[in-house]
Amino acid sequence: MEGGPDDYMTLVRDALMVPISSDQHQAGRTKVSVVGCGQVGSSIAFTLMAKNVCTDVALLDVDAARLGAEQMDLSHASVFCKSRVLSSTDPAVTAGSKVIVVTAGARQAPGESRRDLIDKNVGIFKKLIPPLVQNSPDCILLIVTNPADAMAYVAWRLSGLPSSRVIGSGTLLDSMRLRSRIAQQLCVHPRSVYAWVCGEHGDSQFPVWSGAHVNGVRLRTLDTCVGLRDDAWGHMAEEIAASAAKMIEGKGFTSWGIAMSTTAICRAILLNTKEIMPVSAYIQGCKHGDNKKVYISVPCVMADCGVHSIVKQKLSDLERAKLAQSAEIIYQMQQDADASLPPQ
Template identity: 35%
Template sequence: MTTDRRKVVLIGTGMVGMSFAYSLVNQGGICNELVLIDVNTVRANGEAMDLNHGLAFAKSNMKIYAGEYKDCKDADIVVIAAGVAQKEGETRLDLLKRNVEVFRSIVTPVVRSGFDGIFLVATNPVDIMTRVTYELSRFGASRVIGTGTSLDTARLRYLLGDYFTVDPKNIHAYVIGEHGDSEFVPLSQVMMATKPVMKILEDERNSYCIDDMQSIEEQVRTAAYKIIEAKRATYYGIGMALTRIVKAILGDENSVLTVSAKLCGEYGYRDVFIGVPSIIGRNGVKEIIELDLNEEEKEKFKSSVNVLNEHFDPLEL
């Protein structure tokens, strides 16, 4: 993998893909070459032109162009944001069968190009689509990553920060499990700086309560549905989440992000791809951090694993 060149290929120039590309350009310095690939080549060319025309206002120079699958050969990261859109009222898992066929037409030519970098998947249902990418590519598990619950975790920290009137950066909390209806917040692991939030909630001297935590968890879980109802799709937040993960990989940051990663015995499970805190560096997933869940949280995690396995097992790959 040519880490010094920092080349990223984006497959899928819809709203999610282009929100990522726009975020990448505006943050600057993360990569110096961005290739756009789409089944609609006219659109990919138009998007490349549009981004290039704004480079004079960007923080750093980038080479941006519409390309083909052969351009993946020397890329560091291939980001997959292609797929059919989630409809109003449709769960992420409802998208599965429609998107598997899309991925068959993407992963095979990417691998045939000689690509030897990291796959980063954003397409929903992201945990299953990440596992589909892993099965189709036959890459090592550490080099196939999904956005997982990274955006959900950002939403959680924002809401908790607002609730406690604390900078979200000083809230240490994670949403784990399926990026979908069975995701949950292991409240036993939530910290404000180094103080467990459970201790704050138990302190009768303040007005904070456990019911508010459950309300916040529900807001996080249903956020995408509300955004889709209001504006038909979600894309800015996930675009920024993709940028953050790419930055962690290319910068070899060893940052902890809640990505969709393959369990190899962690939490007592194997093979399933699911959102868990993971250390992310230049080679992808360096390590999965296993949280010390209580019994109730372990049951919730088990339920999430079961949901993902039930939907993946019938697939023919």
């Protein structure tokens, strides 16, 4: 038989089916692209598929061999899911995405400064963000690359998108870690625990103990000093802040927690659920911190437009001071990034 395998399969398809409409109609399809196929990106892609969040998952990476292997593996898994898997080293594969999850970036090497890491990742984002937005001008960018707050700011500066459509994964994962730990200690399900971590996705993050509650019962009605002294709660907060480093020490990376939290954000956007999540958003003018032009994690209403609203949460004096301190740290990181960006 003349021709290759593709020609033969075309003949088989024609023998099997009678086409009655074009394949070009894409109504009802939802596409999420994952940029970077390392441990984090691959875990996010798998979780998006497993949770049936979208109809199409597109993978973009510069490593063609790794990319091909990941697509093959995920395509095999897709038999049990509803998502189609695409991949390419060409940003055009992301065209038409509703959400683009960016995990690509350099890892911080031992002894490397934060400024050095930011400079590396700004260089990567300069090449990456413009073609992504060109191919999906109506997309929402969800930045996972660390330092997540500063890199969300960089992506916003480079994209030309409204700030509401550029989001950092922020402290949602840190909040889930805190809820899980409290639930373990109190022997209840994590979904019955409401406790948020705000501020930087990093060392200056802090739990909002003043609002933490279990099924409506505030922890501070049980103990007015919750979060105000060096006790079990204080140790818990320190443990949560150090958990990522502990996981990296043990297995070399974190993956499943960030995959689930990122997928939850994507789901809230795609389904327009209006869920409130602590993600990294541009907060100037929202009466948080000291009104600096920063991306920082505060409770946000997530919708199909990205960040729909920012919640005017009530903080204690101590928590307001911690938020302002965290905002200053992120602001300095953004200043470092600004040195490598075009004038605004």
